[in-house]
Amino acid sequence: MNLPTIAPESPEPVLSIALPAALDGRDGINRARGGHRQIAADSDVEAVRLWLAEYAGSPHTLRSYRKEAVRLLLWATQTLGKPLSSLTREDFLLYEQFLAAPIGDWADPARPRRGGARRLFDGPLSERSRHQALGIVSGLLSYLVSAGYLAGNPLALRRRTGAAARRTRRVERYLDHALWDHVVASVEQWPRLTVRDHQHYERSRWLIRLLYHTGLRVSEAANAKAADFYQRRGKWWLHVVGKGGADGEVPVGAALMADLARYRAFHRLPPTPSGDESTPAVMTVAGDPTKHLTPAAVYLIVKEVFRRAADARATNDPAGAAKLRRASTHWLRHSAATHQADAGTDLRFVQKNMRHASIQTTGIYLHAEDDRRHSDTVHESDPSPQHTNIM
Template sequence: MNLPAAAPESPEPIFSLVLPAALDGHNGVNRARGGHRQIAADSDVEAVRLWLAEYAGSPHTLRSYRKEAVRLLLWATQALGKPLSSLTREDFVLYEQFLAAPTGDWADPTLPRRGGTRRLFDGPLSERSQHQALGIVSGLLTYLVSAGYLAGNPLALRRRTGTAARRTRRVERYLDHALWDHVLASVEQWPRLTARDHQHYERSRWLIRLLYHTGLRVSEAANAKAADFYPRRGRWWLHVVGKGGTEGEVPVSAALMADLARYRVFHGLAPTPSGNETTAALMSVAGDPCRHLTPSAVYLIVKEVFRRAAGMLEASDSAGAAKLRRASTHWLRHSAATHQADAGTDLRFIQKNMRHASIQTTGIYLHVEDDRRHTETVREQVDTVRPDS
């Protein structure tokens, strides 16, 4: 797959994608005409760039959204000879079919994963991945409609099938209690011979506990301030600013406050944060209390924790080690919700802790109910040999 030339100063294709003038969207048939425009962008790439800029603070979301935008822009211009802003509902039916079976050098395994001749697919997308890709694209189109750039969102006409089943499917990307205990124990075995090693150990130790005990998303943890921890009626809470600027508060245990105190004391700060300090809850890699750990750094540190824990587990539990190698930051959020449900926490409270808009979303963490149903179902299902009659 030969990508259009990109400006050398930007490694991100979507920010510097160059399309033929006839396909850049200036005259797209789905362009909004008249009315009050909310953005000045006058080409598809410029408009997509603005949409992506909304996610600059969430690098992993940005990476995922950029990938889908690049795929759509290149497919539209190269496969259909159309700009993004001319695509119709019929075109998106073809795009759904394409996602299920990308052909030719779109998924050529001999092509590299990076660079101007890279492949954009590893193979056909699963039903779940197709659903996710189309959801991201629909979000892009909705944004462009709201911005006054497009007249309508063709995917708004798409009939949704199977969504109820998908919503009730249990989350599997989480660590069971034994794996989580192993992760905690493995970190305690990290070397602390140098000042740098010791700092990295304390930072990693605090980070995984913060993510697990609060269920924070990566961007929420990276942006959290020490002053966001506050007492009320003798109990500690954490103020959280989540997706779309939505605010919430999460209960904080005495154990987590002790971990925060340990982390702060290591960096020469008072054990308990004051309400007016500007110190980061997760300090930069250099340990600067006035600078936050970046979302990318949060992700990489958690991946390292899981990778090292997997290495220690390989000899005794290869399946568990493989699962740890797949795990990422969001698995800690899933683990938090799952373990709270396992402990019998009221589903309404878990919903508030996770800041889910719908309690149906929270319901996917109820593994204990499934365990009980399985046990009750198979209890009497013992094979017996019946004598010939």
């Protein structure tokens, strides 16, 4: 099978893909007939392009969603000979099997990773990645149903299994209070013999506190400005631009504001940011006030913090050290939500602080109730049960 040539990806919300006229979806069997459409698209590519345009303000999300849209459009037309708007539930069962084992040109390592002739897979997708891919596609289909373009979403019939069914389990990728305290303390042991050492220490010290106390995602921290910290009724808040460009706000305590003041003073900036300055909340190591870090840079800084903390704990707590080596930026977000819930913060407030769309998502951070149930059920000091011979 020869895959068609795909135009190179660009940062613009453009889906540059050409499909045969017979497979462009104008006559798809799942097209909505009658009613009032909310979009003017007549073909599947036009409709998908409008969906992608909704994410123009979130480049990372746009790239991820465009990748899944391209995969689906090409698979449907090349493998099944169907347009997207004719796919049925049975077709998506086949698509899920395909994601678990893409073959031929789809995952040919000889094809480049980028450009028009690129391969679309590096290999089989894990269960978690398949769930994510189908979730994105389901979001696309739901959008097209709401827009009056499709009559229904075949993936709405999908039964929750595997990773999807386990989403209500408590999240485990977080640092308990002792490990978090160790991370904070270990940074204080970093050498500061050179100017560069001191700059790296101050930035790392500030960054992990910012991520932990606000629960920011890595891209949110990279894009945050000092001016996003503001006062209302005498209390500090942080304005956050989250997924899909959604606005949110997170309460900020005096301790974190003191850490911000320390970081800014180190770089000879006024301790309290003004409302109109464009200085990044986290700057380059030398403190360039005109350059934001990339999300990748934020990720690597935090990974180094965890690596050094793991090295310091390896002898006395090998299990804790191993956990720290696995940890990443998102673990700090999970830790923030978990520790807020542990402290008895109203779950509705935790939801707003984390900017979760559903309070069910926030519920996976409720560990304290499980701890109390375990303590009330299991009494370690109870004598071993006596064995009784049963006649």
